Amino acid sequence: MFNALLIEKTAAGDQTVQSRPLSDAQLPEGDVTVRVAYSTLNYKDALALTGKAPIVRHFPMVPGIDFAGTVEHSDTPAFLPGQDVLLNGWGVGESHWGGLATRARVKEEWLLPLPAVFSARQAMALGTAGYTAMLCIRTLQRQGITPQSGEILVTGATGGVGSIAVMVLARLGYAVVAVTGRMEEAPFLKDLGAHDVIPRQYLESMTRPLEKARWAGAIDVAGGQLLAAVCASILPYGVVAACGLAAGMDFPATVAPFILRGVTLVGIESVSCPVEERRAAWQDLAVLVDLKKLDALTTEITLADAPKEAEALLSGKVRGRLVVKLDS
Incomplete structure (x- = not known):
C-alpha cells in the first residue's frame, strides 16, 4: 500500500x-x-x-x-x-x-x-519550474544574448520559474530586472540577485505596438497582455523566451516588434522536451544553482x-x- x-x-x-x-x-x-x-x-x-x-x-x-x-x-x-x-x-x-x-x-x-550535487528535496525545489527556467536561459544564450547585451526582464519573478530564473541569470552575470505584482517582495528578489525590481503595473500600462526599447531579452511566464508589452519594449534583435500563461492564453500584440526591431519570440515547451536537452539543463543547474539561495x-x-x-x-x-x- x-x-x-x-x-x-x-x-x-x-x-x-x-x-x-x-x-x-x-x-x-x-x-x-x-x-x-x-x-x-x-x-x-x-x-x-x-x-x-x-x-x-x-x-x-x-x-x-x-x-x-x-x-x-x-x-x-x-x-x-x-x-x-x-x-x-x-x-x-x-x-x-x-x-x-x-x-x-x-x-x-x-x-x-x-544529479549527485542535489538531494531529492533540492531537486524538487527546482522541479519543472527550475528546469523550465534553465531551458529559457539556454534559449537566450543560443540566440546570442550575453550579459553584455543589456538587461534581462523576468516576469512573475516571485513565482517558481521567475525566482529561479532571477537567481541563475544573476549567477551568470546578467543584469536582471524582476517584475512582480508584490513590490513588498523586492528585498527577496534583490537577495536572489535582481539588479532592479519593477511593479507589474508598469507593463500593464503599456498598450502601444512599440514602446520604448529597454531590455535585451526576457523570460515571460505570464502570456496575455503582459507578453505583448514585453515584446513591444525589447531592444532591436532582442529575444523573448515565453513559457507560461498565468495572465492568459491570448496574445494581443502586433507584428511591429518582430518586423521593425527584429525581436525573436521563442516558445519553451518542457513537457516532452528531448532527453538530451533535459540532461543538459539539469547539468547546467547542477553547476549554477546556489543551494543556500535555493533553500531560502x-x-x-x-x-x-x-x-x-x-x-x-x-x-x-x-x-x-x-x-x-x-x-x-
Missing part, C-alpha cells in the same frame, strides 16, 4: 480531491517503480487540484508533474534498484499517475538520474497541505517554491 492524493469525479461531474491509501496493484503500467521522497507543487499541479483548468485527462488521477526518489523495482537495465532518480513532465499527473504519492510507476525514458526560496509542505496551497498558488500568494515531502 502507498499514500496518494487522488482526484476523482462524481457522477454529477464534480471534482473531489482526497489523500488516501492505494494498493500497488492500482499503479499504472511502467518499467520502473519509484519510492517517491519529494514532489513539488507547480502552477499546473494547482490547476489540476482545483479543477480550474482541464489539466487532468482522465479520472481517477494522482496529480504531480514532478517527483524525485529511489528506484524500488526495475524491468530495465537503464535504472537499477537503489538508484536515485527524478522526473519532470511527460504527461505525468495529467494522463499518467504522478508524483503526489509515496510510490510511482513510470516508463524508463521519462526518468533521469538524480523553498517552503516544505505535506501531502495533506497540497490542496490548500494550490489555491494560494493560483492567487499569487506563494513566494518561490513549494516542495511536498512524501517519503516517511
Whole structure:
C-alpha cells in the first residue's frame, strides 16, 4: 500500500480531491517503480487540484508533474534498484499517475538520474519550474544574448520559474530586472540577485505596438497582455523566451516588434522536451544553482497541505517554491 492524493469525479461531474491509501496493484503500467521522497507543487499541479483548468485527462488521477526518489523495482537495465532518480513532465499527473504519492510507476525514458550535487528535496525545489527556467536561459544564450547585451526582464519573478530564473541569470552575470505584482517582495528578489525590481503595473500600462526599447531579452511566464508589452519594449534583435500563461492564453500584440526591431519570440515547451536537452539543463543547474539561495526560496509542505496551497498558488500568494515531502 502507498499514500496518494487522488482526484476523482462524481457522477454529477464534480471534482473531489482526497489523500488516501492505494494498493500497488492500482499503479499504472511502467518499467520502473519509484519510492517517491519529494514532489513539488507547480502552477499546473494547482490547476489540476482545483479543477480550474482541464489539466487532468482522465479520472481517477494522482496529480504531480514532478517527483524525485529511489528506484524500488526495475524491468530495465537503464535504472537499477537503489538508484536515485527524478522526473519532470511527460504527461505525468495529467494522463499518467504522478508524483503526489509515496510510490510511482513510470516508463524508463521519462526518468533521469538524480544529479549527485542535489538531494531529492533540492531537486524538487527546482522541479519543472527550475528546469523550465534553465531551458529559457539556454534559449537566450543560443540566440546570442550575453550579459553584455543589456538587461534581462523576468516576469512573475516571485513565482517558481521567475525566482529561479532571477537567481541563475544573476549567477551568470546578467543584469536582471524582476517584475512582480508584490513590490513588498523586492528585498527577496534583490537577495536572489535582481539588479532592479519593477511593479507589474508598469507593463500593464503599456498598450502601444512599440514602446520604448529597454531590455535585451526576457523570460515571460505570464502570456496575455503582459507578453505583448514585453515584446513591444525589447531592444532591436532582442529575444523573448515565453513559457507560461498565468495572465492568459491570448496574445494581443502586433507584428511591429518582430518586423521593425527584429525581436525573436521563442516558445519553451518542457513537457516532452528531448532527453538530451533535459540532461543538459539539469547539468547546467547542477553547476549554477546556489543551494543556500535555493533553500531560502523553498517552503516544505505535506501531502495533506497540497490542496490548500494550490489555491494560494493560483492567487499569487506563494513566494518561490513549494516542495511536498512524501517519503516517511
